[in-house]
Amino acid sequence: xxxxxEPIVGNFQKCDAITVVNGQAxxxxxxxSTNVVPESANHMLVSLNGILxxxxxxFTVSGSTLTFASNLATGDVIDFVILLGNxxxxxxxxxxxxxxAKIVDDAVTSAKINNxxxxxxxxLATAPADTDEFLVSDAGTLKRxxxxxxxxxxxxxxxxxxxxxxxxxxSVQFNTLSTDYVDFRVIVTGxxxxxxxxxxxxYVKRAGQSSFDTSSSNYLWAxxxxxxxxxxxxxxxxxxxxxxxxxxxxxxxGVDGASHNFIIDIFNPHDTWNKKFIGVQSFFxxxxxxxxxxxxxxxxxxxxxxxxxxxxxxxxxxMSTGVFTLYGRKQ
Numbered sequence: 001x002x003x004x005x006e007p008i009v010g011n012f013q014k015c016d017a018i019t020v021v022n023g024q025a026x027x028x029x030x031x032x033s034t035n036v037v038p039e040s041a042n043h044m045l046v047s048l049n050g051i052l053x054x055x056x057x058x059f060t061v062s063g064s065t066l067t068f069a070s071n072l073a074t075g076d077v078i079d080f081v082i083l084l085g086n087x088x089x090x091x092x093x094x095x096x097x098x099x100x101a102k103i104v105d106d107a108v109t110s111a112k113i114n115n116x117x118x119x120x121x122x123x124l125a126t127a128p129a130d131t132d133e134f135l136v137s138d139a140g141t142l143k144r145x146x147x148x149x150x151x152x153x154x155x156x157x158x159x160x161x162x163x164x165x166x167x168x169x170x171s172v173q174f175n176t177l178s179t180d181y182v183d184f185r186v187i188v189t190g191x192x193x194x195x196x197x198x199x200x201x202x203y204v205k206r207a208g209q210s211s212f213d214t215s216s217s218n219y220l221w222a223x224x225x226x227x228x229x230x231x232x233x234x235x236x237x238x239x240x241x242x243x244x245x246x247x248x249x250x251x252x253x254g255v256d257g258a259s260h261n262f263i264i265d266i267f268n269p270h271d272t273w274n275k276k277f278i279g280v281q282s283f284f285x286x287x288x289x290x291x292x293x294x295x296x297x298x299x300x301x302x303x304x305x306x307x308x309x310x311x312x313x314x315x316x317x318x319m320s321t322g323v324f325t326l327y328g329r330k331q
Contacts, residue, residue, distance in 0.1 A: 015081040018066075022074040026067045029081060035064040038083050047079035048072075127157075156185055156327035164322045168194050171313035172324045175205070177269055181328030184269065186310065188262040191322035198314040200262070201241045204269075204276070204301050205309030212311045216240045218302055223280070225295025241315060242299045244280050260284040260322075269307035276301045 016030045029036050038044050041055035046066070053059050059068050066081065124132070130148035137143075159181075162172050177184060191200065203212035213219075217238035223245065236243070244262060265279040280297040301307060312324065 011083075013083045015083065018078045018081065020072045020074070020076045020078060023071045025069075025071045026065050027078070029061075029064045029066050029083075031083075036083060037064050043084040045080070045082040045084065047081075049077055050079060156329045157181075159326045159328050161326075162324040164319055164324075166321055168318045168320060170318050171311050172319075172322075173309065173311045174324075174326050175309045177266075177308055177310070178328060179270055180330065182268055182270075182331045183329040184266040184310075185327040185329070186262075186264040186266070186312070187325045187327070188260075188264070188312070189323045189325075191260040191262065192320045193314050193317055194320045195317040198317045199243055200245045200260070201243045201313060201315050202264070202278075203241060203311040203313070204307045205311070206301070206303065206305040207308050208305070209308075212309065213301065214240055219299055220302055221297065221299030223295055223297030225282070225293060225297075238302070242278065242301075243315075244297065244312075245282050245295065266307065266310065272304055272306055275304060276307050 013031050013036065015036065016033065018027050029038065038061050041059060041061045044055060044059075044061065044066075046053045046055075046059055048058075048068070053068075057069065059066060061067070072078075128147040128151075130146060130151075132147045133144040134147065134150065135142055136145050159178070160174070164172070174186070193200075203214060205212045217240075219239045219242040220237055221239065221242050222236070223234060223243070244264060245260075261283045263281040267277045267279070268274075269276055277300045278298065280295075280299070282293075282295045282297070284293055310326075313319075
């Protein structure tokens with residue numbers, strides 16, 4: 001209830017001056033050189049030659065175009081055009097006047113949120129970088145903290161994966177052993193050879209070398225395990241390759257249900273004080289032979305130079321299937 005005159009709510013605007021063009025009926029409506037769109041002809045006051053014009057019958061409006069019922073002529077004057085606006089339109093709010101209570105719940109979309117706000121529209125699809133930041137509450141005070149200060153340490157992190165698919169692959173190489181990691185682990189699953197009775201083995205590449213070491217006495221290795229048809233074990237004090245399994249692997253086509261899986265650990269390959277130690281665990285089954293086996297082994301490169309690359313291969317053939325995943329462990 002009001003005492004006195006009730007306030008009128010609207011968005012009243014006076015349009016820029018319009019110059020009459022002889023023989024023209026349509027004119028563009030602008031405020032401060034920007035096109036404006038009235039609510040309708042009934043929301044306008046239009047004065048032509050000092051006479052207010054009747055909406056609809058004397059003029060119409062479409063978008064920002066005002067059209068008179070007949071063409072104007074030289075000497076006619078459009079005195080003014082006032083837009084009354086929508087009587088329910090409050091117009092543009094003054095600065096610092098919109099409170100939380102004035103905003104409808106869930107009305108603010110992601111497009112209206114700055115990209116430094118945490119929301120579903122800024123989801124991180126990969127592991128955070130060390131310099132990525134999180135918000136934490138420190139005794140009730142929000143603070144930011146780098147991911148490097150809160151991530152787990154000592155656990156193996158996945159670096160890369162090579163899937164052989166189903167074909168013939170001569171070798172799998174990992175040519176970068178980042179100094180960000182102290183130790184490395186390669187997990188091989190579902191490995192099969194193209195031909196029957198091949199031996200799975202590896203080469204290493206030393207710092208400063210462009211190729212993998214294949215000389216006749218570069219590697220020392222030993223393995224021991226148990227197979228369902230008997231115990232086995234073998235070693236070599238100097239070889240041209242580091243064998244990861246003492247026996248021969250069955251091929252995919254040669255043995256139904258064959259499965260060969262390995263865990264290969266490379267300890268501190270960047271060290272230049274000691275010879276490089278490599279540990280191996282292997283697990284396999286050979287269905288047609290009715291045989292299963294588990295084996296552990298170890299070996300090392302017979303020199304103290306840092307190791308910068310790994311290569312895995314069959315000693316006498318190629319690989320048909322298998323997935324090789326390289327992991328690194330930070331200090």
